[in-house]
Amino acid sequence: MKVIFNFPNVSGNIFxxxxxSNPAPDETLSRIFRALSSPVRLRILAAIGxxxxxxxxxxxxxxxxxxxxxxQLMDMRQAGLLQTRREGRFIYxxxxxxxxxxxxxxxxxxMSLPMEEIQALAHSEQLPNCPxxxxxxxxxx
Numbered sequence: 001m002k003v004i005f006n007f008p009n010v011s012g013n014i015f016x017x018x019x020x021s022n023p024a025p026d027e028t029l030s031r032i033f034r035a036l037s038s039p040v041r042l043r044i045l046a047a048i049g050x051x052x053x054x055x056x057x058x059x060x061x062x063x064x065x066x067x068x069x070x071x072q073l074m075d076m077r078q079a080g081l082l083q084t085r086r087e088g089r090f091i092y093x094x095x096x097x098x099x100x101x102x103x104x105x106x107x108x109x110x111m112s113l114p115m116e117e118i119q120a121l122a123h124s125e126q127l128p129n130c131p132x133x134x135x136x137x138x139x140x141x
Contacts, residue, residue, distance in 0.1 A: 028080075035079035036104070040064070041072050045081070045101055046121035052085065052094040060130040061121070090132055 023031075035041060040062075047053055047061050058069050073093055076082045083096045095101060101122055108115040127135050 031079050032081065035076050035081055038072070040068075041076055042104065042118065043121060044069065044072055044076070045095065045104065046118045047124060048082070048093055048095060049101060049122040049124070050095075050098060052092040054090045054092050054130075054132045054134075056090075056132050057127060057130045057135060058093075060127045060135075061124055087133065 036045075043062055044058055047058055053061075055066055055069055055073065058064070058073075059066050062069070073082060077084070077093075081096055081100065082093050085092045085094070105115050105118060105122075108118065
């Protein structure tokens with residue numbers, strides 16, 4: 001769709017609105033791959049796995065600072081890789097596409113990479129030093 005703006009004394013006022021509102025598929029894929037390019041982000045995705053995880057859970061599991069994890073989560077959310085759910089004061093992150101982790105593991109296996117650490121993170125459960133309601137309820141029983 002072309003939109004022409006007629007401003008006096010200015011020539012060449014044609015803007016292509018489709019380039020602004022809908023990014024091309026290659027731009028979207030590039031944004032996704034940039035978000036996946038960090039080893040820490042891959043570990044975070046693996047730790048979230050097929051379920052969901054809060055920042056404190058990721059902090060306990062990955063032994064990383066909360067602020068650093070939050071920054072990585074924000075970047076992955078902006079790329080469309082994660083979705084969130086709030087429960088009280090906790091925000092839980094999950095993969096926006098459940099098959100994403102399996103695809104990443106498949107790529108690693110295809111390239112003959114040892115994927116054991118990623119697979120172990122993907123199967124992590126409740127943690128005793130995580131204060132979120134899901135973990136603390138499990139260990140208080």
